[in-house]
Amino acid sequence: MSRCQAVARPLARQLRQQCSIRPFTSGAARAAEVQQQQQTSSSSSQQPSPLDLDPNSVLPEFEAPLIKAGKMPVGSRRRRVALRTTASIPFEQLPYQAFQEARAILAADRQEKVAKIREQLDKIAALEAKDAAQVKGGEKMKETKLASLRRSVEELKILADINDPLVKKRFEDGLGDMNKPIYRHYAERKWRSYDYRLIAQRIKQFNIVPDVLPKLDPLADVQLFFRQQKIAPGAVVNSLVSENPPRLRVQVFDAGSRLVSLVVLDADVPDAENDAFSKRCHFLAANIPLSPNDTSLPLSRIKADDQLAVPWLPPTSQKGAPYHRLGIFLLQQKPGVELDVAALKQLYAARDGFSLKSFRDKFQLTPVGFNMFRSVWDENTAAVMARHGIPGADVEFRPARVHSLKPPVKPKGWEAKRQGPAYRHLWKYTKRIKGLSNARGWTKRR
Amino acid sequence: MSTSTSRPFSTTPSLLARKLPTPSSSSAKPARRNRAAPKSENFNRIRTLRRNMFSPAPPPLRMARQRYLRHWTIHRAWMLFRRKQHEAIEKERSRMHAGMFNACEELRKTVGPGSRGEGYLYRVAMEKKGIYGLEGVPIEYARFQTDTPAKEAWNHDWKR
Numbered sequence: 081m082s083r084c085q086a087v088a089r090p091l092a093r094q095l096r097q098q099c100s101i102r103p104f105t106s107g108a109a110r111a112a113e114v115q116q117q118q119q120t121s122s123s124s125s126q127q128p129s130p131l132d133l134d135p136n137s138v139l140p141e142f143e144a145p146l147i148k149a150g151k152m153p154v155g156s157r158r159r160r161v162a163l164r165t166t167a168s169i170p171f172e173q174l175p176y177q178a179f180q181e182a183r184a185i186l187a188a189d190r191q192e193k194v195a196k197i198r199e200q201l202d203k204i205a206a207l208e209a210k211d212a213a214q215v216k217g218g219e220k221m222k223e224t225k226l227a228s229l230r231r232s233v234e235e236l237k238i239l240a241d242i243n244d245p246l247v248k249k250r251f252e253d254g255l256g257d258m259n260k261p262i263y264r265h266y267a268e269r270k271w272r273s274y275d276y277r278l279i280a281q282r283i284k285q286f287n288i289v290p291d292v293l294p295k296l297d298p299l300a301d302v303q304l305f306f307r308q309q310k311i312a313p314g315a316v317v318n319s320l321v322s323e324n325p326p327r328l329r330v331q332v333f334d335a336g337s338r339l340v341s342l343v344v345l346d347a348d349v350p351d352a353e354n355d356a357f358s359k360r361c362h363f364l365a366a367n368i369p370l371s372p373n374d375t376s377l378p379l380s381r382i383k384a385d386d387q388l389a390v391p392w393l394p395p396t397s398q399k400g401a402p403y404h405r406l407g408i409f410l411l412q413q414k415p416g417v418e419l420d421v422a423a424l425k426q427l428y429a430a431r432d433g434f435s436l437k438s439f440r441d442k443f444q445l446t447p448v449g450f451n452m453f454r455s456v457w458d459e460n461t462a463a464v465m466a467r468h469g470i471p472g473a474d475v476e477f478r479p480a481r482v483h484s485l486k487p488p489v490k491p492k493g494w495e496a497k498r499q500g501p502a503y504r505h506l507w508k509y510t511k512r513i514k515g516l517s518n519a520r521g522w523t524k525r526r
Numbered sequence: 527m528s529t530s531t532s533r534p535f536s537t538t539p540s541l542l543a544r545k546l547p548t549p550s551s552s553s554a555k556p557a558r559r560n561r562a563a564p565k566s567e568n569f570n571r572i573r574t575l576r577r578n579m580f581s582p583a584p585p586p587l588r589m590a591r592q593r594y595l596r597h598w599t600i601h602r603a604w605m606l607f608r609r610k611q612h613e614a615i616e617k618e619r620s621r622m623h624a625g626m627f628n629a630c631e632e633l634r635k636t637v638g639p640g641s642r643g644e645g646y647l648y649r650v651a652m653e654k655k656g657i658y659g660l661e662g663v664p665i666e667y668a669r670f671q672t673d674t675p676a677k678e679a680w681n682h683d684w685k686r
Contacts, residue, residue, distance in 0.1 A: 089563055171592060171595070176594075178594060178597060179596045179600060181603070182602070183599060183603070185607060186602065186603050189606055243594070243599075243606065245595045248595065248598065249591075508628060
């Protein structure tokens, strides 16, 4: 028996006998076991098992052919022998004492939480059955109490599962079921830790508030994909890439299905006559069902008559104009209220001058999601505009020169006073005035 | 003595006759060393602080997936355990405090014993004499305790 087998034997034995009661070691049993071990090792020395072809679990006697084949054995021999027998143990049954004690504590806590949930549910049922007149404070107080009880149940549901390592693992692997509150909780925490802050920063630095909406605090994660490629919030997108409508990945963090409206809005359309900027609607759809579980929302698939109001218009810019901010706004409709898309079509068929604030107020919507990208004039814009019949490709904006209102200032200082021929002997010191001249002569254009 | 090797050319008899310090005189040094540097009472604390303050932070824990998950589980269980312990201690202490408060309130309301008025027992119970030492009088008793400073902070005209 090799050294590593001798070392790994107690571990392997313990794992094999997990369920049976482990007897005290006696000499005879020990000897029998050694024999058994020798048998197994001698039998395995004849033909390599599939485990011996894996560099993670190869036995010492089969190392040589594996190394010859170019696969170096991984880890120590002790580890490899241990891996041969422990690969099939599920994570929660791994025989680590502290881990198992910890699991026992967490399981007891979970039982407590579940009992509390039951208690709260009973309370809710009792309160619902009670007549509002009998509750102190009447109907209003009853509603308040019910709401607070339901909120506490939701919190307890999260707290019951938050210490489960398998839940954490499943979430990290992206296998979490978003219909369950714990996974939504994890997802929201992750979103708030970075992506939400990024979006909030874009809203601030691009002045979405107050240029487009007076107030905007996103509650849902909206990611933007053009051609299967994720676009960072606020990135400048080539006009050829943004010619086709994007795909959104929308993750909402509260339970249930709801209807949303989707608006893509260009907030920087140059208006040369008025020397100002106006807004233009690039896409408008309503009555889009959304739930925590279905996250993909391709704009090209929204075609239904009761959903699509204004089809996709490729965002374009004009030469010399500053970048256009293209905001993607997700507005939640009131529960159970469907918008009349025919009316929307009539209202917003002329895309120009679209006001998101008035749209929000008119249909009682709440903005829940936001993302944005930018568009500038580039080498493909003219072709895109020609393809879609958008006028203005031949226009070039130039910045108007703004002259200073201050009167010209005469040069000041010791050097300026000694420029004249009376100071010819000082010219070698006086011909270097900032903004006027340097060693090679006059630089100021007159 | 011919042990003086540092000045081989010196022929002065007085120099040659000079004695080197004997080993018996040098043996006094370790004794002095032992006497030196009296340790302060905080010596151990200061040594620990010195060690920990200026040493670099320990490296972050590097663990593989499953190991990290086990570590996380144990950490969560430990935090839960600590919280429950704290809550239990807190509860017990507030229970004891409430008990004392109720007892004092009861004392404050009682009349007597004998011809004593209401709250006599409470006042006696609130005495602090002797709790800072056998004959000690707490510093609070040096001056009558008030909620606000006196209107006249110091009487300058006072004469004995």
